Amino acid sequence: MSAPPYEEDSYIERIGSSRRSRFVKHVLLCLAGAVMLYPLGWLISSSLKPDELIFTDLSLWPAAWDLSNYARGWTALEHPFTVYLVNSLVIVVLSIVGNLISCSLAAYGFARLKFTGRKLFFALMLGTMMLPGHVLLVPQYIVFAKLGWLNTYYPLLVPNFLATNAFYIFLMVQFMRALPKELDDAARIDGCGPFRTFWKVIMPLCMPAFATTAIFTFISVWNEFFGPLIYLTDSELYTVPLALRQFIDSEGQSQWGQMFAMSFLSLAPVIGFFIAGQKYLVKGIATTGLK
Numbered sequence: 212m213s214a215p216p217y218e219e220d221s222y223i224e225r226i227g228s229s230r231r232s233r234f235v236k237h238v239l240l241c242l243a244g245a246v247m248l249y250p251l252g253w254l255i256s257s258s259l260k261p262d263e264l265i266f267t268d269l270s271l272w273p274a275a276w277d278l279s280n281y282a283r284g285w286t287a288l289e290h291p292f293t294v295y296l297v298n299s300l301v302i303v304v305l306s307i308v309g310n311l312i313s314c315s316l317a318a319y320g321f322a323r324l325k326f327t328g329r330k331l332f333f334a335l336m337l338g339t340m341m342l343p344g345h346v347l348l349v350p351q352y353i354v355f356a357k358l359g360w361l362n363t364y365y366p367l368l369v370p371n372f373l374a375t376n377a378f379y380i381f382l383m384v385q386f387m388r389a390l391p392k393e394l395d396d397a398a399r400i401d402g403c404g405p406f407r408t409f410w411k412v413i414m415p416l417c418m419p420a421f422a423t424t425a426i427f428t429f430i431s432v433w434n435e436f437f438g439p440l441i442y443l444t445d446s447e448l449y450t451v452p453l454a455l456r457q458f459i460d461s462e463g464q465s466q467w468g469q470m471f472a473m474s475f476l477s478l479a480p481v482i483g484f485f486i487a488g489q490k491y492l493v494k495g496i497a498t499t500g501l502k
Contacts, residue, residue, distance in 0.1 A: 251478075258472040265467050277468060281476070284469030288457050289446050292473055295454035299433055300480075302367055302450060306432045307425050309371030310379055314424065315417065317374040318383030319409045323395060333384075340377045344437075352441065366442045367435075371428075379424045386420040387413060426488045433481055451477045 249271075257265045261277045268274045285292045320326070321333050355366045374380060390413065398408040414421075436452040443449060449457075455477065458470035 254471055254478075255475055258468060258475050260468060262466065262468045265471070280468040280472040284458075284466070284472045287466060287469050288454060290449075292454065292476070294447065295449055295451050296477070298448060299450040299477075302364060303429055303432045305364075305368050306371045307428045309368065310376060310424055310428050311421055313372050313374035314376060314379040315383055315414065315421065316409070318380050318387055319405075319413060321380070322384045322387035323409075323413065324405060336377050336380060340381075348441070355442065361442055362444045362448065363442075364448070367432075367438055379427070382423060383417065383420050386417055390416055422488050426485060429484050430481055433477075 252271050253269075256271045256273055258280055259276055259278065260268060260273045261275055264273070264275055288295075317336075321329060321336075351366070355361060358365075360366050360369075394412050394416075395408055398412045403411060434452060435450070436456075439450045439453050443453065446457075455470060455474055458467075458473070459465045
């Protein structure tokens with residue numbers, strides 16, 4: 212028995228309305244995406260223009276091209292730009308390793324082990340997230356100066372091996388808490404201690420959380436400016452953000468084209484790393500348990 216004509220018309224009308232709604236949403240999302248991508252497009256376009264046209268020709272397609280900005284910018288500073296890229300890469304890789312090891316062990320203790328004062332220590336750890344980083348700047352600087360670590364990478368690396376980032380610990384704790392407790396019991400029956408349970412059982416299941424931590428660490432450490440500025444004085448140890456600052460001299464004059472060219476090249480590793488790990492980033496944030 213066929214549906215009455217008025218019900219069929221109503222169904223067709225609902226389908227048409229749903230399609231129009233999706234179309235409008237897609238158009239709005241595309242417009243929002245274009246607005247967010249415009250600064251990146253302007254950066255790329257400006258890196259291909261002569262300095263005198265960068266702030267007068269605001270179009271994304273250069274009226275005049277200057278491809279030499281990349282070649283001249285690569286060697287314009289005291290050291291080749293390769294030195295600064297390698298410095299940043301070394302710090303980023305070691306920071307990722309430090310955060311993954313230290314924060315995962317701390318998170319395992321809070322999420323899976325029972326000990327006196329666990330809730331209190333966890334609350335204190337979360338409380339550190341509300342402290343501005345500048346509050347700890349002077350005490351940390353004094354400690355590192357007493358240790359003789361100024362003008363070295365130790366102040367930038369050692370804290371990452373001591374689980375000082377509460378956000379990453381909290382992220383991993385929430386992920387580990389979603390894993391079934393029966394996994395720990397089964398490992399204990401097989402003769403595994405706490406560390407072996409973490410290494411053999413928990414850690415392989417936490418790869419999405421590890422990937423999320425690695426991506427966030429890469430982006431934050433690669434773009435960090437204040438820490439290297441405070442602790443590093445030798446230009447040979449400078450990271451990419453400090454190197455880009457050198458394109459602006461003390462009188463405020465700047466080699467804009469060369470700086471924009473090197474800025475775009477410095478963004479390439481971040482964009483590539485994010486695209487490669489985007490799937491794991493979404494999975495690590497969105498996963499709340501096992502299927």
